[in-house]
Amino acid sequence: MPLADDSADAVMALLTVHHWSDLETGIGELRRIARQRIxxxxxxxxxxxxxxxxxxxxxxxxxxxxxxxxxxxxxxxLLGGARVETVPIPHDCTDGFLAAFWRRPEAYLDPQVRAGISMLAQTRDEVLQPGLARLSEDLSCGRWHRRHADLLDREVLDVGYQLLVADL
Structure with a gap:
């Protein structure tokens, strides 16, 4: 990165490390730039x-x-140690990453929503369409709501998102 060593108090990487072609170099750059926290x-x-x-x-x-x-x-x-915190996702999350719509399943039928979710955007449409058709049918007939009634009253859901905080 075009930044000097120790040039930032803190640096962040948000839902991106799984896209990096050289993870070790990327984390090394975060460590090089950050003075206090990653x-x-x-x-x-x-x-x-x-x-x-x-x-x-x-x-x-x-x-x-x-x-x-x-x-x-x-x-x-790779971070040299970090505190790991679970990040439960609120039902009205507006970010648009994969599980942001966990209580609003109809959103996954929207091509614009899917285009903002790398896993779905990078999966061929013909692979997704049969499952999306099943989801659409399950929403139309109420099957999804019956199957997932326990989700409808929840405010947050743990879907595996983690916040790693490395204090340097």
């Missing part, structure tokens, strides 16, 4: 793959992250 917002792939959308409707999309997901413990090691 914050990484990421996900535990083993937990996120159990998310209802992926498990029930789009299991084929999980293959996209199977090849690039970074284990939280590996990130902690």
């Amino acid at each position: 914050v990484v917002f990421t996900f535990d792939h083993d937990v996120s793959r159990g998310f209802w959308l992926l498990k029930e409707y789009l299991p084929e999309a999980v293959a996209v992250d199977d090849t690039r997901a970074v284990a939280v413990d590996r990130l902690v090691t």
Whole structure:
């Protein structure tokens, strides 16, 4: 990065490390630039793959992250140690990442929403369409709401998102 050593009090990487072609170099750059703190917002792939959308409707999309997901413990090691905090996702999250719409399933039928979710945007449409058709049908007939009635009253959901905080 075109920044001097120790040039920032803190640096952040938000839902990005799984896209890096050279993780070690990327984390090394964060460590080089940060004076006091590095914050990484990421996900535990083993937990996120159990998310209802992926498990029930789009299991084929999980293959996209199977090849690039970074284990939280590996990130902690590369950071030289970090505090790991679970980040429950509120039902009205507006960010647009994969599980942001966990209580608003109709959003996943919107191509613009899917285009903002790397796992779905990078999975061929013909792979997604059968699962999306099942989701649409389940929403139309009320099956999704019956199956996931326990989610409808929840304010937050743990879908595997983690905040790693490394104090230097």
